[in-house]
Amino acid sequence: MQDEFERLKWLRGEIEAANQQYYLLDQPAMSDADFDALMRELLELEAKHPDWVTPDSPTVRVGGEVAKEYSKVRHLEPLLSLDNAFSAEDLREFDRRVRQVASAVEYVAELKIDGLTVALTYEDGLMVRGATRGDGEVGEDITANVKTVKSIPLRLKDEVPRLTVRGEGYMPKASFARLNQEREEEGLSTFANPRNAAAGSLRQLNSQITAQRKLDYFAYQVLGAKELGLHNQAQVLTYLKQQGFVVNPEYRVLATIEEVAEFCAQMAAERHQLPYDIDGLVIKVNDFALQEELGFTAKSPRWAIAYKFPAEQVETVVEEITVRVGRTGVLTPTAILRPVLVAGSTVSRATLHNLDNIRDKDIRIGDHVLLHKAGDVIPEVVRVLPEKRSGEERIFEMPEVCPECQSPVRQDEGEVAYRCQSITCPARQREGVIHFVSRDAMAIDGLGPAVIQQLLDAGLIADAADLYSLTFEELVPLERMGKKSAENLLQAIQASKSRGLGPLLFALGIRHTGEKAGKILAQRFGTMDKLMAASLEELQGIPDIGPTMAENLVYFFSLESTRRFIDKLRAAEVDMTADASLKPQVLAGKSIVVTGSLERWDRREIEKIIEDHGGKAASSVSKKTAYVVAGEKAGSKLSKARELGVQVLTEEEFESLLKQEVQQS
Structure with missing residues (x-):
C-alpha cells in the first residue's frame, strides 16, 4: 500500500x-x-x-463533471472595462492626461488576447475557484471547466493564504481551426472566431467537452499585489511566472508613449504570425502608487487604456461556388475567390459552411464581398456588397447528387447539413478507411494514414473491404513497407476478421452509431443479417437506441452501396456475428454510481462490469440514477441517494441483481 x-x-x-x-x-x-x-x-x-x-491531482484536467447550471460569484473587486484608443494620437492624449498627475511615467504594454476573462482564487496555494467576468461585479462559477486547462496551475509554488489572479482564457489558432473542421464534418454550426469558441468552451455544462477543446490561459493581474511586496506591473508578471502561471512573453516596459505607439504598430504588423488571436494591446502605468493616484472613472481605470487594431477586411469577388465532400459525407460549399491579400497571406478560397449561411448572407456567384480571417486563420465572407451587383450574379443551389460519386444527397430533418449517403464515395474513402482500421473498430495495426493513402493512390483498394484482398506481392513495393512490415500487416488484417459484429458495426461509420451502440446492437440481434432486416419500430424499442439512430440505421442498410460493401466483407469471411465474450446488455440505459471502499472489486473493475453490461458508471447521484452501489465509508453520495429515494445496493446485492437480470434476458 x-x-x-x-x-x-x-x-x-x-x-x-x-x-x-x-x-x-x-x-x-x-x-x-x-x-x-x-x-x-x-x-x-x-x-x-x-x-x-486530491483537488490538485492532474487527473481533474480530463473533466467529466456535469453542472445543471452555474452558480453566481461576486468578485472581490470589480472587473472594469478599459477606454479604447484607435490611433497613435489617441495614445498621446492618454499620455497627456496621465502626465497632468505625474511628469515621470513608465508604461507596460501587454498583448490584448482575444479570449474570455477568468478570475482564479487560490487558498493556501490550492486553486478553489474559477469565475467568468460576467457583468464585472458578478460572474459565473466555472471551476470544473477551468481545472481542465493545463496551463493553469492547480497548486501554486508557495502556500499563499489567499490569492486572486486574473487572466485571459483563450483558444489557440490551431485548436480553433481543428475544432471548426470537426464541427463542419459533423454538420454542426462553426464558431465565428477563437474568442467565441473559447467563451463557449469555458461555459460548457460538461467539463469533459471543455477538456477536449485544448484551451490555454495567460495570467496578467494579482489582486492585493502590494501586500505581497509587489510595487509595479512588471514585478507582478515576474511573480506570476514564479508561481507557475504562463505569462504572455510579448510584453514590454517602455519609457515613452512614442515607444508604446511604435510597439503597437509593430505588433499590428506581426499579429498574424502569433499562434493565438489578439485584437490590440493593453497599456498600463507600471507603478502602482501612481495608479492609485490616477484612480478610476465610473467605468474604467485612468491608468490603463486598450489600443484596438482596426478590423482588417478586404474586398474581392466570388467567382464560383464549389462543393467539397468531407469524411462524414457532409457537403460543404466553398467560395472560389478572386485572389486577395488578407491578414498576411493570399486567399483564393473561403468556406461558406452550409446552404443556410449562404442564404442568410445572400451570397451569389459573381458578388463583390468583404472578406476577413476569423481568428487570423479561417477566411470568411463577412457580407455582400449588393450595391455592386450587375444583375448577372447567380444563386447557388446545393446539388441533388454527390459531385464525387453521383449518389443521392440528403438533408436530414432538423439539420443544416446535406450529406452524401454512399459509404464508397471516393471523397469519404481515406478517412473512412482510417476509422475502419482504428483500435476500437477493426484494430488493424500498421495501417496508418500514409499507408492507406498509398493503397488508394495505387488503386489497390477502393474501400475498406478491399483490405481483405491485399497480397504480399502488392504490399512489398510500397514506400517504407518491406517484407517484414508486409507480413505483419497481412497478419493484422487476417486477425481483424474475428473481431465480431460489435466492432464491425462501429467500423462501418454509421452516423450516430458509436462503439457502445455497436455492442448493444450486436448483443440484441446476434448477426448482421438479422440487424439489416430489423424494422424501424424494432430498433426504436431498444434501450439507448433513439429515434435518430434508428432512422439512420434503417436508411444506411437500405442503400445498395452498403449491401455491396457488406457482401465484399462476407466474401472475405469477416465474422459478422456477436462476439461470444460480449456480455448481455442487461444494464442498458441505467446510470449506476459506485461509492465507498469495495471488498470484491476495485473501482475500475466494477465500473468496467457496469459498462460491459451496457450501463453507465456515473460519478454523481441524481433522480435519473438507477442504483447506488455502496461500500464501506460511503459518504455524501450515499446520503444523496437516500434523500432522492434511489435504490442502494451492497456488493453482494449488485452481483445478485446482475445474475438475475442475465438469467431473465
Whole structure:
C-alpha cells in the first residue's frame, strides 16, 4: 500500500513537471505517448484508491463533471472595462492626461488576447475557484471547466493564504481551426472566431467537452499585489511566472508613449504570425502608487487604456461556388475567390459552411464581398456588397447528387447539413478507411494514414473491404513497407476478421452509431443479417437506441452501396456475428454510481462490469440514477441517494441483481 502511495505521488510530480515544461517553459520534457502512459497509470491508481484523490491531482484536467447550471460569484473587486484608443494620437492624449498627475511615467504594454476573462482564487496555494467576468461585479462559477486547462496551475509554488489572479482564457489558432473542421464534418454550426469558441468552451455544462477543446490561459493581474511586496506591473508578471502561471512573453516596459505607439504598430504588423488571436494591446502605468493616484472613472481605470487594431477586411469577388465532400459525407460549399491579400497571406478560397449561411448572407456567384480571417486563420465572407451587383450574379443551389460519386444527397430533418449517403464515395474513402482500421473498430495495426493513402493512390483498394484482398506481392513495393512490415500487416488484417459484429458495426461509420451502440446492437440481434432486416419500430424499442439512430440505421442498410460493401466483407469471411465474450446488455440505459471502499472489486473493475453490461458508471447521484452501489465509508453520495429515494445496493446485492437480470434476458 505504501509503495502504491509513493508511486502515486511520483506520478503526480512527473505529470505536473511535464505540464510546466510544456506550458510554462515551452520545452516539452517527454513524448505525448509517455505522458499519456503516466496519466493512465495515475487514473488507475486513483480509481483503486479513491480516498487518495486530491483537488490538485492532474487527473481533474480530463473533466467529466456535469453542472445543471452555474452558480453566481461576486468578485472581490470589480472587473472594469478599459477606454479604447484607435490611433497613435489617441495614445498621446492618454499620455497627456496621465502626465497632468505625474511628469515621470513608465508604461507596460501587454498583448490584448482575444479570449474570455477568468478570475482564479487560490487558498493556501490550492486553486478553489474559477469565475467568468460576467457583468464585472458578478460572474459565473466555472471551476470544473477551468481545472481542465493545463496551463493553469492547480497548486501554486508557495502556500499563499489567499490569492486572486486574473487572466485571459483563450483558444489557440490551431485548436480553433481543428475544432471548426470537426464541427463542419459533423454538420454542426462553426464558431465565428477563437474568442467565441473559447467563451463557449469555458461555459460548457460538461467539463469533459471543455477538456477536449485544448484551451490555454495567460495570467496578467494579482489582486492585493502590494501586500505581497509587489510595487509595479512588471514585478507582478515576474511573480506570476514564479508561481507557475504562463505569462504572455510579448510584453514590454517602455519609457515613452512614442515607444508604446511604435510597439503597437509593430505588433499590428506581426499579429498574424502569433499562434493565438489578439485584437490590440493593453497599456498600463507600471507603478502602482501612481495608479492609485490616477484612480478610476465610473467605468474604467485612468491608468490603463486598450489600443484596438482596426478590423482588417478586404474586398474581392466570388467567382464560383464549389462543393467539397468531407469524411462524414457532409457537403460543404466553398467560395472560389478572386485572389486577395488578407491578414498576411493570399486567399483564393473561403468556406461558406452550409446552404443556410449562404442564404442568410445572400451570397451569389459573381458578388463583390468583404472578406476577413476569423481568428487570423479561417477566411470568411463577412457580407455582400449588393450595391455592386450587375444583375448577372447567380444563386447557388446545393446539388441533388454527390459531385464525387453521383449518389443521392440528403438533408436530414432538423439539420443544416446535406450529406452524401454512399459509404464508397471516393471523397469519404481515406478517412473512412482510417476509422475502419482504428483500435476500437477493426484494430488493424500498421495501417496508418500514409499507408492507406498509398493503397488508394495505387488503386489497390477502393474501400475498406478491399483490405481483405491485399497480397504480399502488392504490399512489398510500397514506400517504407518491406517484407517484414508486409507480413505483419497481412497478419493484422487476417486477425481483424474475428473481431465480431460489435466492432464491425462501429467500423462501418454509421452516423450516430458509436462503439457502445455497436455492442448493444450486436448483443440484441446476434448477426448482421438479422440487424439489416430489423424494422424501424424494432430498433426504436431498444434501450439507448433513439429515434435518430434508428432512422439512420434503417436508411444506411437500405442503400445498395452498403449491401455491396457488406457482401465484399462476407466474401472475405469477416465474422459478422456477436462476439461470444460480449456480455448481455442487461444494464442498458441505467446510470449506476459506485461509492465507498469495495471488498470484491476495485473501482475500475466494477465500473468496467457496469459498462460491459451496457450501463453507465456515473460519478454523481441524481433522480435519473438507477442504483447506488455502496461500500464501506460511503459518504455524501450515499446520503444523496437516500434523500432522492434511489435504490442502494451492497456488493453482494449488485452481483445478485446482475445474475438475475442475465438469467431473465
